[in-house]
Amino acid sequence: xxxxxxxxxxxxxxxxxxxxxxxxxxxxxxxxxxxxxxxxxxxxxxxxxxxxxxxxxxxxxxxxxxxxxxxxxxxxxxxxxxxxxxxxxxxxxxxxxxxxxxxxxxxxxxxxxxxxxxxxxxxxxxxxxxxxxxxxxxxxxxxxxxxxxxxxxxxxxxxxxxxxxxxxxxxxxxxxxxxxxxxxxxxxxxxxxxxxxxxxxxxxxxxxxxxxxxxxxxxxxxxxxxxxxxxxxxxxxxxxxxxxxxxxxxxxxxxxxxxxxxxxxxxxxxxxxxxxxxxxxxxxxxxxxxxxxxxxxxxxxxxxxxxxxxxxxxxxxxxxxxxxxxxxxxxxxxxxxxxxxxxxxxxxxxxxxxxxxxxxxxxxxxxxxxxxxxxxxxxxxxxxx
Numbered sequence: 001x002x003x004x005x006x007x008x009x010x011x012x013x014x015x016x017x018x019x020x021x022x023x024x025x026x027x028x029x030x031x032x033x034x035x036x037x038x039x040x041x042x043x044x045x046x047x048x049x050x051x052x053x054x055x056x057x058x059x060x061x062x063x064x065x066x067x068x069x070x071x072x073x074x075x076x077x078x079x080x081x082x083x084x085x086x087x088x089x090x091x092x093x094x095x096x097x098x099x100x101x102x103x104x105x106x107x108x109x110x111x112x113x114x115x116x117x118x119x120x121x122x123x124x125x126x127x128x129x130x131x132x133x134x135x136x137x138x139x140x141x142x143x144x145x146x147x148x149x150x151x152x153x154x155x156x157x158x159x160x161x162x163x164x165x166x167x168x169x170x171x172x173x174x175x176x177x178x179x180x181x182x183x184x185x186x187x188x189x190x191x192x193x194x195x196x197x198x199x200x201x202x203x204x205x206x207x208x209x210x211x212x213x214x215x216x217x218x219x220x221x222x223x224x225x226x227x228x229x230x231x232x233x234x235x236x237x238x239x240x241x242x243x244x245x246x247x248x249x250x251x252x253x254x255x256x257x258x259x260x261x262x263x264x265x266x267x268x269x270x271x272x273x274x275x276x277x278x279x280x281x282x283x284x285x286x287x288x289x290x291x292x293x294x295x296x297x298x299x300x301x302x303x304x305x306x307x308x309x310x311x312x313x314x315x316x317x318x319x320x321x322x323x324x325x326x327x328x329x330x331x332x333x334x335x336x337x338x339x340x341x342x343x344x345x346x347x348x349x350x351x352x353x354x355x356x357x358x359x360x361x362x363x364x365x366x367x368x369x370x371x372x373x374x375x376x377x378x379x380x381x382x383x384x385x
């Protein structure tokens with residue numbers, strides 16, 4: 001009794017063994033992955049455990065085997081629906097594999113670097129994340145932990161660090177092809193943070209695709225991957241010059257912000273400006289945006305990451321070799337690039353070493369119509385914002 005209160009002793013495996021009429025080792029084997037007890041014994045142990053409210057203590061098994069069966073899931077930027085969707089896929093799949101999830105949150109919406117101390121402090125068997133490795137120093141520190149880690153769209157890999165990436169560069173080229181096919185002659189690129197390797201690759205591919213069609217380099221606009229960032233970036237552009245005829249955005253949140261800014265300025269999408277996003281978040285399909293977007297195919301990326309993770313856990317020699325898997329982004333065309341309402345088409349972007357899917361040659365009629373709309377947009381763009 002402490003302070004007038006009776007403290008209850010935690011139920012132990014010995015208590016369960018006594019009630020079930022079996023040995024303590026039989027109780028331990030019943031709750032271990034290896035098993036090794038007969039069906040009648042298992043039934044008696046589980047019945048006794050339920051009667052006593054017993055829950056096995058995992059700590060001794062962790063100390064003995066060196067395996068916690070816990071996977072650190074590093075999350076950040078959860079205001080972006082893409083990352084929330086990835087987290088949900090990871091959590092469901094890991095539990096189905098019999099692994100426990102240790103959620104590690106970082107403030108950075110791009111890199112997992114801030115999770116290093118927490119990953120080192122807990123005995124996780126592996127780590128998985130939709131974030132990238134942000135610096136060479138972080139990659140070296142992560143490798144030194146000797147914890148198999150799989151991340152998304154990371155430029156940096158190394159021993160114990162693998163990545164699953166979207167074919168960002170090829171998708172950028174495909175975006176340029178689609179806009180050119182719709183008659184766009186003046187293109188714009190709404191970029192994400194400079195620290196994002198994925199955004200840089202998307203912009204690089206887009207610039208290559210635009211140049212391949214003999215068009216002027218795209219106007220680059222700096223954003224920050226948020227809706228507000230996309231809105232503000234487009235407002236700044238409209239104060240300085242006419243808008244591009246076609247805009248490729250580093251992600252869907254910025255694309256939605258840019259569309260709102262264009263509409264607030266009296267411009268229409270796709271009437272005056274065609275817009276393409278990236279990620280295919282749920283908002284892209286909302287009627288308010290009807291946004292053409294590249295779907296990173298979260299299910300396939302998460303599935304590839306978990307395959308690499310389970311292979312590393314099964315054979316440590318696999319973990320020590322950093323690997324890279326690519327998943328083709330799927331173009332989902334909607335109304336923001338002129339597709340008829342309810343007629344969303346899709347096409348996989350080619351690999352990064354390929355030229356990317358070509359949406360067709362530039363049509364003369366579409367080009368003339370787009371040029372006329374650009375002249376009207378110039379008048380709106382010159383208005384004070």
